[in-house]
Amino acid sequence: MxxxxxxxxxxxxxxxxTPDMRAVLKLSxxxxxxxxxxxxxxxxxxxxxKMPGAEENRxxxxxxxxxxxxxxxEAALANGTISHAxxxxxxxxxxxxxxxxxxxxxxxxxxxxxxxxxxAFLEAALTGYEVSIRFGHWLGRSHYEAGFHxxxxxxxxxxxxxxxxxxxxxxxxxxxxxxxxxxxxxxLKAQFGSMGKPYNAGLAAANGVEAGLLAVAGMTSDAQxxxxxAASHCGERxxxxxxxxxxxxxxxxxxxxxxxxxxxxxxxxxALAKLDVSAxxxxxxxxxxxxxxxxxxxxxxxxxxxxxxxxxxxxAAFLLAGLDTGRPETFSDSNCRREDLCVLRDQxxxxxxxxxPDTAARVRAVCHNGMVRQVVFDLEQPTPIAERTxxxxxxxxxxxxxxxxxxxxxxxDSLPTGLAAxxxxxxIRD
Amino acid sequence: MxxxxxxxxxxxxxxxxTPDMRAVLKLSxxxxxxxxxxxxxxxxxxxxxKMPGAEENRxxxxxxxxxxxxxxxEAALANGTISHAxxxxxxxxxxxxxxxxxxxxxxxxxxxxxxxxxxAFLEAALTGYEVSIRFGHWLGRSHYEAGFHxxxxxxxxxxxxxxxxxxxxxxxxxxxxxxxxxxxxxxLKAQFGSMGKPYNAGLAAANGVEAGLLAVAGMTSDAQxxxxxAASHCGERxxxxxxxxxxxxxxxxxxxxxxxxxxxxxxxxxALAKLDVSAxxxxxxxxxxxxxxxxxxxxxxxxxxxxxxxxxxxxAAFLLAGLDTGRPETFSDSNCRREDLCVLRDQxxxxxxxxxPDTAARVRAVCHNGMVRQVVFDLEQPTPIAERTxxxxxxxxxxxxxxxxxxxxxxxDSLPTGLAAxxxxxxIRD
Numbered sequence: 001m002x003x004x005x006x007x008x009x010x011x012x013x014x015x016x017x018t019p020d021m022r023a024v025l026k027l028s029x030x031x032x033x034x035x036x037x038x039x040x041x042x043x044x045x046x047x048x049x050k051m052p053g054a055e056e057n058r059x060x061x062x063x064x065x066x067x068x069x070x071x072x073x074e075a076a077l078a079n080g081t082i083s084h085a086x087x088x089x090x091x092x093x094x095x096x097x098x099x100x101x102x103x104x105x106x107x108x109x110x111x112x113x114x115x116x117x118x119x120a121f122l123e124a125a126l127t128g129y130e131v132s133i134r135f136g137h138w139l140g141r142s143h144y145e146a147g148f149h150x151x152x153x154x155x156x157x158x159x160x161x162x163x164x165x166x167x168x169x170x171x172x173x174x175x176x177x178x179x180x181x182x183x184x185x186x187x188l189k190a191q192f193g194s195m196g197k198p199y200n201a202g203l204a205a206a207n208g209v210e211a212g213l214l215a216v217a218g219m220t221s222d223a224q225x226x227x228x229x230a231a232s233h234c235g236e237r238x239x240x241x242x243x244x245x246x247x248x249x250x251x252x253x254x255x256x257x258x259x260x261x262x263x264x265x266x267x268x269x270x271a272l273a274k275l276d277v278s279a280x281x282x283x284x285x286x287x288x289x290x291x292x293x294x295x296x297x298x299x300x301x302x303x304x305x306x307x308x309x310x311x312x313x314x315x316a317a318f319l320l321a322g323l324d325t326g327r328p329e330t331f332s333d334s335n336c337r338r339e340d341l342c343v344l345r346d347q348x349x350x351x352x353x354x355x356x357p358d359t360a361a362r363v364r365a366v367c368h369n370g371m372v373r374q375v376v377f378d379l380e381q382p383t384p385i386a387e388r389t390x391x392x393x394x395x396x397x398x399x400x401x402x403x404x405x406x407x408x409x410x411x412x413d414s415l416p417t418g419l420a421a422x423x424x425x426x427x428i429r430d
Numbered sequence: 431m432x433x434x435x436x437x438x439x440x441x442x443x444x445x446x447x448t449p450d451m452r453a454v455l456k457l458s459x460x461x462x463x464x465x466x467x468x469x470x471x472x473x474x475x476x477x478x479x480k481m482p483g484a485e486e487n488r489x490x491x492x493x494x495x496x497x498x499x500x501x502x503x504e505a506a507l508a509n510g511t512i513s514h515a516x517x518x519x520x521x522x523x524x525x526x527x528x529x530x531x532x533x534x535x536x537x538x539x540x541x542x543x544x545x546x547x548x549x550a551f552l553e554a555a556l557t558g559y560e561v562s563i564r565f566g567h568w569l570g571r572s573h574y575e576a577g578f579h580x581x582x583x584x585x586x587x588x589x590x591x592x593x594x595x596x597x598x599x600x601x602x603x604x605x606x607x608x609x610x611x612x613x614x615x616x617x618l619k620a621q622f623g624s625m626g627k628p629y630n631a632g633l634a635a636a637n638g639v640e641a642g643l644l645a646v647a648g649m650t651s652d653a654q655x656x657x658x659x660a661a662s663h664c665g666e667r668x669x670x671x672x673x674x675x676x677x678x679x680x681x682x683x684x685x686x687x688x689x690x691x692x693x694x695x696x697x698x699x700x701a702l703a704k705l706d707v708s709a710x711x712x713x714x715x716x717x718x719x720x721x722x723x724x725x726x727x728x729x730x731x732x733x734x735x736x737x738x739x740x741x742x743x744x745x746a747a748f749l750l751a752g753l754d755t756g757r758p759e760t761f762s763d764s765n766c767r768r769e770d771l772c773v774l775r776d777q778x779x780x781x782x783x784x785x786x787p788d789t790a791a792r793v794r795a796v797c798h799n800g801m802v803r804q805v806v807f808d809l810e811q812p813t814p815i816a817e818r819t820x821x822x823x824x825x826x827x828x829x830x831x832x833x834x835x836x837x838x839x840x841x842x843d844s845l846p847t848g849l850a851a852x853x854x855x856x857x858i859r860d
Contacts, residue, residue: 043648047648146662147658183630186614188659190658190661194653196609196652199649214481217476228618232576
């Protein structure tokens with residue numbers, strides 16, 4: 001099984017990849033740049049920017065919000081953590097993890113270090129995406145339920161192989177990178193709600209960089225790393241996870257967040273947006289979701305912005321009132337106190353419906369004029385690439401402003417034809 | 431439970447510690463310097479000395495065999511790995527782990543970075559020893575049997591708290607350091623037999639340094655780190671592990687290796703040495719050990735030096751022939767081919783005896799003159815401090831030469847009265 005992953009990692013070329021897959025990867029990169037830059041002001045960036053003992057570190061890799069350049073491992077640690085600070089990055093439901101915030105930090109840091117071409121950068125990133133999602137799927141739900149944060153654990157393997165690829169690892173070195181990732185990988189879900197959550201993304205990126213660098217420098221390791229990891233970390237070993245590896249790309253179905261709140265609220269917000277009703281029209285809004293979400297994001301009367309991110313009722317009120325739920329600032333303490341929003345909030349009723357998949361929501365609006373409208377939205381339903389492109393670009397504009405978002409997109413769009421590493425740095429800083 | 435560990439870590443002072451405990455810690459430090467310096471020429475040091483991407487790293491912490499000084503995390507990674515390269519460092523049977531190779535690298539690197547006093551260095555190191563051994567005991571045998579390398583997992587917690595202490599962490603920061611260690615800690619036994627094994631020691635030291643530094647710089651984490659880690663890592667939660675914490679020191683019963691081979695052969699070699707018979711006298715030697723060891727270190731006819739380390743028969747032959755089993759070079763391929771040694775090897779018979787504890791061996795020699803002598807040796811039996819001192823010093827002389835060993839000892843002996851960090855560096859290099 002590990003050999004299949006290694007063969008895949010060594011064999012991927014940009015030509016083999018479908019245009020839609022290429023487009024999605026570039027959108028994820030834009031999305032990551034946007035959430036990473038926007039995350040640089042968050043509190044968790046502080047300890048990383050001023051990490052004691054690393055003041056003298058100098059390297060070639062840029063970090064969100066930092067003027068110094070760092071060695072690749074340190075840059076990956078910082079960027080992984082910072083870009084996950086807002087919890088606004090992409091998600092894959094197959095392994096319930098966040099690929100961008102582990103893979104891009106690792107690959108970008110090493111690409112800057114070795115002066116990789118834009119194309120080599122993209123190929124390595126896609127390798128990392130596909131390995132982390134599929135390996136996470138292979139580990140399965142039992143791994144997640146045992147307490148492991150898939151973003152960090154599966155992510156570390158993807159990052160290590162992506163880095164190995166960028167460093168020109170041969171077959172034996174790639175196996176060694178996997179083995180070192182196996183003994184390095186960690187990350188607990190118990191960190192959710194603390195800075196430890198974004199740190200999990202950073203440590204996975206850093207672990208991947210270290211494993212890749214050491215493997216290529218000659219360190220050997222357990223030859224059955226993936227299997228050893230599964231054995232000690234409640235892995236299910238789902239055979240389905242390697243089906244079609246290298247032919248189809250599960251990375252293509254990665255999901256971008258368009259609302260700056262808990263992913264569990266997204267299907268409901270999408271459905272509500274499709275209903276196209278205004279605050280003035282609405283008498284009652286009924287939201288139905290899979291029961292698992294009621295414990296996660298159904299705070300009835302949130303009093304802080306952070307709580308609002310986990311409140312169907314408040315999120316719906318923001319959307320109905322025309323606030324931009326794609327903007328992190330919308331989720332403020334003061335908006336939770338606004339009288340008109342609280343009135344709207346109290347017009348929203350949330351119920352469970354276990355016939356719905358946990359990626360879906362049904363929203364029904366009853367209007368003052370007696371009209372009733374209903375929409376079911378499932379995040380798993382495919383969205384045409386043109387629509388995804390429009391929405392990711394629009395999110396980047398919301399987070400960064402039009403000029404900056406467009407400048408980054410132009411850089412990303414030219415990557416496949418061979419932008420140099422110096423320009424990669426500009427993805428992090430202007 | 432975590433609070434007890436945190437209170438212990440913040441409360442330890444050198445005055446509270448018994449003279450024997452102090453003496454043992456200093457012996458372990460000497461022992462660690464010796465195996466670390468001797469390990470600097472091993473192959474695994476290469477990838478760490480020339481780790482790509484870290485060429486520009488500059489710091490204040492010395493590394494075995496490297497002329498540059500590195501930042502604390504990087505120095506801890508390198509020294510932890512290098513000092514475990516020979517697998518000749520100290521062991522504690524309570525948690526089946528190697529404390530020195532995780533704790534000293536972490537503490538020494540940070541002590542150099544902050545310019546700590548010798549006394550602060552020793553207090554932090556003892557904190558790390560005691561936490562890692564007792565926390566490992568708390569995790570228990572089920573954790574080890576699930577595939578986790580206790581040296582690395584429990585070691586990371588000890589290192590993080592030791593570093594927190596050295597950085598002047600307050601109660602909340604120390605809790606954060608534990609939480610970050612919980613999401614960082616990793617290390618699989620599956621690495622045994624590859625460079626991944628010593629790397630496990632290095633990564634634990636590095637993880638501890640990173641967790642401590644980030645916690646003191648303001649990163650927050652899961653408040654129940656030890657419990658979360660146990661929940662996902664098959665922890666037994668042995669209540670006995672915290673009994674007497676801060677009053678008695680389990681670190682005092684750490685075991686030093688005096689033979690450069692598998693710890694499973696040591697009781698037999700000690701017993702054989704006590705028999706005091708020569709190669710000329712011996713007709714047959716019968717070694718009995720607990721059955722678990724027969725799978726580990728009973729290679730009948732080893733053909734390489736590495737194999738000889740896992741061969742009761744060859745180890746016994748070396749000892750009988752007067753070779754110094756404390757010297758790594760004794761375990762050479764050519765010695766495995768020496769005719770007189772092979773004859774002796776074939777006079778040794780190994781048998782299992784499940785009435786023996788796994789720390790003991792019974793050796794019976796039948797001599798040409800009809801004399802039969804028998805000795806049982808148990809590694810758990812207490813050895814007077816004077817005897818331990820003599821043997822650790824003698825081992826250091828074997829590994830480093832008399833002048834160097836004595837110079838290091840003089841530095842260590844003066845630490846409690848306040849040697850500065852510059853002098854700590856000399857423990858790594860002359």
